[in-house]
Amino acid sequence: MPDIQLIELNVNGESHDLAIPPRRTLADVLRHDLGLTGTHVGCEHGICGACTVLIDGAPARACLTFAVQVEGAEIRTVESLAGPDGAMNDLQQAFTDHHGLQCGFCTPGFLMLAEGYLAEEPEPTREEIREVVASNICRCTGYHTIVDAIEHCARKRRADCASG
Amino acid sequence: MKPAAFTYHRAGSVRRAVELLSELGEDAKVIAGGQSLVAMMNYRLARPEHLVDIAHVKGLAGIRRVGGALHIGALTTHHAVEVADLTPDFAVLSRTMRWVGHLPIRTRGTIGGSLAHADGTAEWCILAVLLDARIVVEGPGGTRRIAASDLFLGPFTSALEPDELIVEVVFPRRAPRAALTEYAERRGDFAIVAAAVDLDGCPEAPDIPLVVLGGVAPTPLPVRLGPDFTGTTGPGRFGEFATAVADQVQIRDDTGVSAHYRRGLVRTLVERACEEAAQA
Amino acid sequence: MKEGRIGANGTWVGASVPRREDPRLLTGRGRYVDDLTAQGMLHAQFVRSNEAHARIVSVDLSEVLNVPGVVAAFTADDLNLRDMVGVMERPEHEFRVTAMPVLARDRVRFAGEPIAIVIATDPYTAEDGLEAAVVTYEPLPPVVSEEAALAPDAVLLHDEAPDNTYVDVTMFATEGIDAVFDDAHRVIGVDLRSGRQNALPMETRGVVAEWIDRDEQLLVRTCTQIPHTIRDTVAACAGLDERQVRVIVPDMGGGFGQKSCVGREEVAAAAAALRLRRPVKWIEDRRDNLTASFLGREQHYRARAAFDAEGHLLALDTDVICDMGAYSAYPSTAAIEPMMAAVEMPGVYKLPAYRVRARAIATNKAPTAAYRGVSRPQCVMVMERLMERAARELGLDALDVRRRNLITTFPYKNSNNITYDPGSYLESLNLCEQTLREEGWYERKAEAAASGRVMGIGYACYSERTALASTAFSERKPRALVSFDMSDITMDMTGSVRVTTGTLSHGQSHETTMAQIVADRLSLPIDKVKIVQGDTDKITYGFGSFASRSIVIGGGAVAAAAVALTDQLRILAAHLLEVDTDAVELDGEGGVRVRDEPERRLSYGDLAFVAYLQSPRLPKGFGPGLRASGSYDMLADGVFSNATHGVVVELDPGTGGVRILRYVCVEDVGVAINPQVVEGQCRGGIAQGIAGALFEEVRYDPSGQPLAPSFMEYKVPTAMEIPDIRIEHLETPSALTESGAKGAGEGGTIGAPAAVLNAVNDALRDTGVEFDDTPISRELVYRALENGPVGPGAATPAH
Structure with a gap:
């Protein structure tokens, strides 16, 4: 049936x-x-x-x-996202560097949101990042450090791209 | 919050979709992006017995300019419109998309789905009425065009027959000086009030802006002012114009939002939409 | 960001050590309760009351069992479980003992109350099953407001609670207080209400329960802040010995107090698993979480304060009513909010005379649990509104009025009978104001006013009593007293340690911060320390994490255990090196050496090898093995973290919109074990406080139906509503704690609502309208601005 x-x-x-x-x-x-x-x-x-x-x-x-x-x-x-050896990618590393997670429950959603967004828009302003981060809800961080993490990851990717 | 059971049908063509809808009758719903429908199904507020998935139908997504008109395929996502270059004639469409939910909703939700859902505060519904869009619909009897002003019959109720499918939306008239703005306490929510303005929207009265409001009536509400307001399409007179619009519309008290406040929002948002449209 | 991983003095404590939790949580390898499975697992959902208040005439589940996929369905009678009953040992006129059944029996008291459990092969068919249940009700009048609950002819929710009142205490009542009011230069009043909120962990509640024959145990894997209490309660309700229940807490997606009570569904799912001898999973869906879980915060304060002409606070008389909803939750009881409010009310201010009446009332709403801050956000709102209003009425500067009243000499015993340990109350206010001035916000506000824009600046000063334990809680007189934490530490032959804690991190980073504390005590690299938590078989006893207790009490216990282990290491090393115990010391590199002959040393591994595999070499009475225990209790009134929040808002006259332009928090949590983690706690707490001030409210219609069953109505703020938050640290180490730390979990939430209220009121200064209630209504802001400036005069409270 x-x-x-x-x-x-x-x-x-x-x-x-x-x-x-x-x-x-x-x-x-x-x-x-x-x-x-x-x-x-x-x-x-x-x-x-x-x-x-x-x-x-x-x-x-x-x-x-x-x-x-x-x-x-x-x-x-x-x-x-992580490498075959389990190593975190640059976005994940940025989240831990900036304390962009606490309980970690919302985190995979923010990571995939940012991963998709940065692929389309590699040079976002902080305000543009904030607007995209507003797509998801986090109850622990107050968002500040999530925006920090994504902003730094984007900046580092651009720098790596320019120098590489 | 798990949906009730349904039978899934994937239509490979518009014709097949219409056939399925005809066969299955009122128990079937069309699903494209599903961004409104699936939430309602998870709450079991919608429980269709059949879902007809049209997302795989070829040729229904895309934006074309045909003469001075803009044709948008029904499966075109909000995000595709957001990032499309529609300047200057239809830039209002791209700019407005940032009011539609959030990015992960806009990547899946479609113009056709939004119009068929017929939420009176939804941005596409308001824009369609503002810009006098023609909704191209396929049914068992063939193709028909519905004027946007005839599409919305009531809250979440449209003139579409159960066996009809939106295939394309045609915006016949360029609108380089148009804008939509809205207010909600929280970003991405459905607006308490949304106001869309086309400063050149009344061909019969070129000096009076056309306004369409969301959130004040069950369906998008066009407001046209009389000849007293000739010449209000220029800066300096937007406040006066907005006040007149606000005074003209019928608004009732609602849970949590008084008519007085809603009217104030209408005045504010109409003025701001006019200013944004003038700068476009 | 990379520098400073080691604290300034070469310690782990004080360093922003990267979180041990992060790699698994960032790579999708965290394991939350809904990620767990078990062989043959079934899925439960609950038939819930459609009525806010009714007698149950009948529950017919016969059709439920005919739904494909449904395996079983049980009512209260089928499961026959003991009720949960929280008790305060206070006189009957102060505390009324009421029961919360696991499943509703003959009466439902809120819409959403669980009546029956339906168990099916998957979550989809479980919901199909719910739709086939037939419950017949005989409706009773719904009681959905304070006024209705206290009306003389009100229907009673519980026969045991006359006047629909669970708790009614009058406390302190400083002698002569009435005369102080009679003689005062000015008496200022405030009447404020805070809306009902949901603590809203992103992970809803949930449990996987199964009977394990080999262990003779009901294994309950659940996301709770209180694992041992869940164990005790499941055992008591189901008639098992406590050893027959094991509670394990997997990774947990937040709690904020909502998971600090025993969930009725947790117990029912466990009982069903016991009955069926099959694993049963229940995952609360968001609709049920929003309407039928534990809520909090709905309170009403009427306060009168006496001031002299210079703005000195002389006396405070307060009446507090907490709407606790349909049940007294276990174990915190309906006393949690009123008792907290009554005792903590004065906050950072010297209060010579104090009287408070605090009540908990019953209404037909989902019941109340602790929610981050517990009553103190509202206490701070009351005090900060009083300071502002006093300044306004006396023609004084509001910050100066605060400065005159702040406690500046420590320890300070206030009229609430509590002794405050040292803090930086005045310094934090000064630095917060200085920061906003230096950033130019006062100029910007003046410029804005000149161009017709509406900006305001607001402050809130507070201290938070953290680490409440034996002394603090025993004054409130609960029968089950939350007090100590205890810790066991074992060292293995590789020199690594495992340390247990009875606290329970669910976002607070204890796997990192407590490891920092232990690593310092043992001079170990941090990766040699593993913190073990959330397993009642591995941890003898513990109370879990709430009330900003973990880093002081749990951290104190792990430190004590580590120190006890160092004693063991030194005794063993001295014996093997044939010197006195006093002659050896830890060498800071994972070994013990002779102080005067540092080349004579034994590594921890050497010592452990002897302890485990060469027992004849051990000194008399030692071991076997290398292990130690420690415990910690706060045998003082607690330790007070403090902060000042400064907020800049802009109001939109066209919409009534409130936008936060700047947020500065100057906090002092004593020694910050991990500054980055402390900042995270502050920011997250502030975001929740802003949410309460401006966005979130659980509302009900007149029939008691909840009006916010989804995130469309329950407006959790996003990154567009929560601003970046600047944190400045001050550090007043606590002499009462092992590491000088004070609790840091709740503070942000406590200060934010008052600061936001004050900022909005500052912006509305010329309108004659003042807000005291939260959440602030945008329509009322709109109306206040619409009416424009009025002349100077008494402000009108907007309700």
Whole structure:
């Protein structure tokens, strides 16, 4: 009786064949069917942003997306950021350097938001960063250090790019 | 907050989508970006038995200039409009997109979805009425065009039939001197009041700005002032004009927001939209 | 940022050591409760009351069991669990004992109250199951306001609580206080209310419970601030021995007090797992979190203060009413807010005479738990509004009035019978004002006024009593007394240590900061120290983390344990090196040496090898093994962190909008173990205080239905609303604590609402309107500005 959909989902460069009820959100499929629990769920109505992932490079809410909708898309989650040896990437390093996280629950969402945003806009002003950071909710930091971390990461990427 | 069960249908073409909608009737909903629908489904405030996914239909996303008009495909995302170069004729559309939710909503949400959802405070709904957009709709009987002013029937209620699909939105008239601004306590929220202005919006009365308001009526509310206000399209007279607009609209007290305050917001936002439009 | 990892004196303490927690949390390898699974795990959700107040006529779950995927459904009668009952040992007229059942039995007292648990194979079908439950109610009149609760003919929520009053205490009542008021130059009044709020951890509540046969244990993995209390309560409710329950707390996405009470759902899910002998997971969804979890903050203060002509505060008489909602939560009870308000009211100000009546009342709203700051944000609002109003009415400068009243000699015993340890009350105010002046905000405000813009500058001075323990809490007379922390430390043969703490970090960085404390005591690199927390089988007992207690009390215990271990190391080394114990010392490089012959040394590893594998070489009565214990209690009134907040706002006359242009916090938490972490606590706390001042409120309609079931209505501020916050440190080390540190968890939240209120009122100075209530209504700001300036005269409170 339950309606099951067969889909192929591309996550972090790996392809997964899944048989799922269509009502399963992308957030639940990533977390509970694929075991990628770095993506968190904080409100299930698209406002807190803890579930933010990249869909074809663009930050998007995994709680407002059914997994069946994104067959054929490239999904990226927080698990894709670190190197193969587990070393943090520059954005993650900037978050720890600037104390851009406390409890860490909202953090993967902010990382993926920033990762997607900086890919599109490598030279943002601090005010532009603030406006994008306002997409997600953090209850611990007061946001100041999140903006700091993203600003410094962007600056360092530009410097590395210019010198390299 | 898990949605009720539904059956998923992926339409590969507009024709197939319309067929599915015809077959499935009132129990089916179209899903494109899903940014409003899925939130309502997670709260089980919406519980369609069938979802018809049109996101994979080719050719429904994109922005084209056709003569002096602008055609925007129904699947074009808010973010695509935000970053498109629409200067100067339709720059108001790009500028307004920053009021639509937040970036991760704008990357998925679509113009067609927003119009079909018919929220009277939504930016696309207000812009469509302001700029006299034509909504191109496919149904079992073929294509029809609905004037934006005829599209919105009430809160979250549109003139679309259950088996019809928005495929394109046409903005026929250039609007280089237009702007939308709004007020909410918190960034990204639906506006308490939104005001959109086209200083050249009344072809029959070129010196009077056209105003469309969100948040004061169930649907976007156009306001046209009489000939007394000829010449109010220039700076210095925006305050007087905005006051007249605010005095003219019917507003009722609402939970938490009195008519007096809402009227004040109308006055403020109309004036600010006029100023922004004049500087555009 | 990279420099200064080691504190100025070569210590770990004082350095902004990178957080040990970060790499796993940043790479998606943190493990929060919803990330946990267990074989055959089922998923629970709760049938909740649609009514705010009703008798339950019947609960019919028969159709629920027919829903595909549903495995079981239980009512209160099915599970038959003991109620939770928090008790204060105060006279009956002061504290009324009421019960909170795990599941509602015959009566529901708020919309959202859990009535039955539905267990299914996945969370989606569990929700399908809820829709098939049929509950029949006989509605009772809803009681949704203070006025309704205290009305003479009000329906009672609890038969045991006449007048819908859980708590009613009158305290201090300094002799002669009435005469002080009679003779005073001026009596100033304030009447203020603070809105109901949700502490709002980004991770909602949740639990995974399963019976483990081999351990004869119910394993309860839950996100709580109080693991041992959860263990005790689950055992008591389910009739198990405490050894038969093990609580483990995984990574946790914040708490802020909401997780400092025992959740009814936690107990019910655990009981269901016990009954079914299958793992059961419950993850609270955001709608339930917003409407049916623990809330806080809804209070009403009526205060009168006597001043002399120079602005000296002479006396304060206050009536406090705390709307605690439908139940007295366990273990904090409905006394938590009124008792905190009553005792902490005077704050940083010398108060010669004081009287307070503090009440907790019952209404048909979700119940109240501690929320960051607990009543002190409102106490500071009262005191700071009084200072401002006194200055205005007496024609004095408001900062000068504060300076005249600030406590400047320490220790100071105030009329609330508390002794304040040294702080920098005056210095923080002066530096805060100086900072805003140097940044040019006073000029900018004047320029703005000249061009028709509306700016205001506001301050709040406060101190926060942190590290409340035996002495402080015993005065409040709870039956279960929160007091000490205890710590066990073991060293292995690689010279690494594991140290337990009964506190429980859920964002506060204790894995880092407590390791800094231990590493200094043992002269170890920090990565040789592992802090162990949140497991009732590994930690003998503990109270968890709340009330800004962890770094002083938990930090004190880990320090004591580390020091005790150094004694063990020295005894063993002296014995093996054949010298007196007094002749050896730690060498600062992971070994013990003879003081006068430093080349004679044994490394920690050498010593541990002997302790574990060469026991015949051990001195008589030593070991075996290398381990020690320590504990810490605060046998004084507590230690007082302090701060001054300065805020610059701009008001938008066209919309009533309030924009914060600048925020400066000058804080003094004694020795900052990790300055970066302290700044993080301050900023985050301030953001929550701003949220309460300007944005967040849990409102109800007249029938008691919650009006904010989503983040559309419950407006948590974003980065566009919270400004960058400048932090300046002052340091008055505490002589009462192991490391000189004072608590730092709540302060930001305590100062912010008053500072924002004062800034808005400063901006409205010419309008004759003053705000005392939070959250500040934009419509009322709009109306105040719309009416324009009025002549000098008495201000009108805007309610």
